[in-house]
Amino acid sequence: MGVTSVVVLTAAGNGTQRFVSQEFSSLGTNLLIVVPGKNETTGALPGMGGVPNDLTLGDVRALERSLRGLRLVVPQAMGNDTVANGERRRQVAIVGTTSDFQEIRQLRMTEGRFLPPGDMERGAAVAVLGAKVATELFPSENPVGRVLRIGGWRMRVTGVLAPKGRQLGLDIDDMVMVPVATGMRIFDLSSLSRVSIEMAAHTDLDSTKARVLSLLAERHDEEDVSVITPDTVVGALNEILLALTLAVAGIGAISLAVAGLGVMNLMLVSVSERTAEVGLLRAVGATRQQVQRLFLAEAILLSLCGAVSGIVVGWGIVRGFVALYPEFPASPPAWALVSVLGVALLVGAFFGVLPARRATEMDPVAALSGK
Amino acid sequence: MNLDASPPPMIELEDVKRVYSVGENPLVALKGVSIEIRTGEYVAVMGPSGSGKSTMLNILGCLDRPSSGSYRLDGREVGSLDSEELSKVRRHEIGFVFQSFHLVARLTAAENVALPMVLAGIAEEERRARVAESLESVGLSQRVNHKPNELSGGECQRVAIARATVMKPRVLLADEPTGNLDSANGEQVLQLLARMNADGLTLVVVTHDPNVGRRSDHVLVLRDGDLVQRVPGPELQPDVLFETTP
Numbered sequence: 113m114g115v116t117s118v119v120v121l122t123a124a125g126n127g128t129q130r131f132v133s134q135e136f137s138s139l140g141t142n143l144l145i146v147v148p149g150k151n152e153t154t155g156a157l158p159g160m161g162g163v164p165n166d167l168t169l170g171d172v173r174a175l176e177r178s179l180r181g182l183r184l185v186v187p188q189a190m191g192n193d194t195v196a197n198g199e200r201r202r203q204v205a206i207v208g209t210t211s212d213f214q215e216i217r218q219l220r221m222t223e224g225r226f227l228p229p230g231d232m233e234r235g236a237a238v239a240v241l242g243a244k245v246a247t248e249l250f251p252s253e254n255p256v257g258r259v260l261r262i263g264g265w266r267m268r269v270t271g272v273l274a275p276k277g278r279q280l281g282l283d284i285d286d287m288v289m290v291p292v293a294t295g296m297r298i299f300d301l302s303s304l305s306r307v308s309i310e311m312a313a314h315t316d317l318d319s320t321k322a323r324v325l326s327l328l329a330e331r332h333d334e335e336d337v338s339v340i341t342p343d344t345v346v347g348a349l350n351e352i353l354l355a356l357t358l359a360v361a362g363i364g365a366i367s368l369a370v371a372g373l374g375v376m377n378l379m380l381v382s383v384s385e386r387t388a389e390v391g392l393l394r395a396v397g398a399t400r401q402q403v404q405r406l407f408l409a410e411a412i413l414l415s416l417c418g419a420v421s422g423i424v425v426g427w428g429i430v431r432g433f434v435a436l437y438p439e440f441p442a443s444p445p446a447w448a449l450v451s452v453l454g455v456a457l458l459v460g461a462f463f464g465v466l467p468a469r470r471a472t473e474m475d476p477v478a479a480l481s482g483k
Numbered sequence: 484m485n486l487d488a489s490p491p492p493m494i495e496l497e498d499v500k501r502v503y504s505v506g507e508n509p510l511v512a513l514k515g516v517s518i519e520i521r522t523g524e525y526v527a528v529m530g531p532s533g534s535g536k537s538t539m540l541n542i543l544g545c546l547d548r549p550s551s552g553s554y555r556l557d558g559r560e561v562g563s564l565d566s567e568e569l570s571k572v573r574r575h576e577i578g579f580v581f582q583s584f585h586l587v588a589r590l591t592a593a594e595n596v597a598l599p600m601v602l603a604g605i606a607e608e609e610r611r612a613r614v615a616e617s618l619e620s621v622g623l624s625q626r627v628n629h630k631p632n633e634l635s636g637g638e639c640q641r642v643a644i645a646r647a648t649v650m651k652p653r654v655l656l657a658d659e660p661t662g663n664l665d666s667a668n669g670e671q672v673l674q675l676l677a678r679m680n681a682d683g684l685t686l687v688v689v690t691h692d693p694n695v696g697r698r699s700d701h702v703l704v705l706r707d708g709d710l711v712q713r714v715p716g717p718e719l720q721p722d723v724l725f726e727t728t729p
């Protein structure tokens with residue numbers, strides 16, 4: 113159990129890091145995400161605590177105007193609502209954003225155009241559909257130019273995206289994009305959900321992050337937003353994983369101690385049942401050390417077998433998880449496998465000492481008669 | 484030039500006592516036994532239960548040490564050796580055959596025979612050759628890969644004899660080797676032991692069976708920890724175990 117938890121946990125940690133890296137690398141490493149809320153003291157992910165001030169379209173314009181080195185500044189207001197084409201309905205994520213969303217998310221169109229460029233305060237009644245939404249709501253016709261309803265709002269479809277899959281936790285294919293002002297009106301939002309910023313090439317990430325924070329702090333009279341970079345996400349997840357690792361390490365240590373006691377008991381029974389065999393070994397010339405080594409080796413082997421079984425079970429759980437969620441590339445790192453085998457070896461050796469010593473202390477004459 | 488034609492002594496016990504502590508009272512198992520067994524001799528040790536036969540065999544096999552007295556094996560004092568040295572003596576100089584065979588149930592006949600060689604660190608190639616030779620010498624070449632539960636009692640005892648002799652010991656000690664066998668298998672085992680003795684192996688057999696004793700060169704009769712009689716095997720009387728005086 114200890115070995116299995118170590119394998120599963122390290123696989124989860126490893127998978128998370130790779131997942132986050134993959135997600136960010138698919139969008140480029142020069143990406144910043146600004147979210148409302150500041151919560152650095154507890155180490156939880158930003159946006160998950162505290163009472164954030166509004167992040168507004170005015171902030172977006174200020175960032176565009178005042179800071180150099182920002183190639184794209186893309187606001188997003190998000191919510192969930194029912195989208196309907198006649199009787200066909202689907203509950204999907206709605207993202208209110210601007211035309212730059214297409215570029216920053218590297219999206220391609222299969223039909224029509226993306227959201228129109230222009231004043232972000234102007235909320236046109238248009239929508240762009242993700243590939244899955246389009247096929248679900250318009251199974252046998254081209255949606256471009258057709259009208260659909262989002263909640264109580266009527267929108268004209270201007271385009272359909274090419275299939276893309278998940279990106280930073282969003283299923284692009286099962287999403288509808290509307291102009292940002294429209295999105296804020298649909299969901300009656302005063303604050304944006306986030307602002308994605310793509311920096312120009314060769315711009316320093318840390319200094320840009322500092323300038324973004326400083327500008328918004330100046331506008332809000334306090335530092336009340338967080339800027340997420342790939343490193344922040346990995347760091348925050350690592351903190352959670354560290355806490356989880358410590359908990360599982362505790363469970364693992366207890367399990368290993370229990371397993372060690374199990375090995376010791378099993379070996380004590382084995383020594384007791386094989387008393388005559390010990391006597392025979394001594395009679396045919398085995399030294400005390402040889403008998404001791406034999407039983408120690410058996411204890412270690414037993415322990416290693418347990419560890420290998422634990423690895424197999426852990427590996428099975430991880431593979432099962434990956435089969436269910438293929439986008440999450442979990443796999444235990446090699447160091448974890450080597451470590452658990454090493455620890456199992458030590459546990460076997462430690463808990464095998466007493467039974468082995470008991471075997472060596474047997475009087476050969478008495479042992480031969482099974483006493 | 485040596486005019487004495489008799490072979491040199493292989494086993495010499497001199498005033499050997501073995502005392503066990505049982506509670507507050509010491510239990511004297513051997514009361515000062517002195518014997519001499521010459522190289523290549525076939526000796527049977529007889530006596531009633533509790534007479535000290537097994538104690539003497541354990542001392543001769545270096546499984547136990549005398550409380551006092553001297554034990555010389557092939558001229559070397561072994562009674563005072565430490566545990567490690569005694570293990571080496573058992574490994575190289577002495578072979579054991581037990582009444583209940585003491586084969587390891589999960590090992591094949593070949594693996595059981597190879598056991599002493601594994602402990603002695605003999606290379607696998609040589610082990611394989613010597614196992615084949617030993618099993619052939621006891622007539623079990625066809626039973627190499629059989630486990631003890633697939634062998635008859637007589638075959639098990641022959642595997643045990645092959646194991647006891649595979650290290651080419653100088654002395655073979657047998658504790659009631661036919662005790663668990665029917666008469667036909669017992670006869671086969673006795674003939675095998677006699678053949679090995681004829682090839683030069685010094686043989687000491689503990690037995691209750693006068694028929695076994697009569698095949699030996701000499702019979703040592705023990706009673707209450709004392710050596711009470713030493714008679715040539717062929718002259719052994721059937722009622723030897725019931726006599727009360729030397």
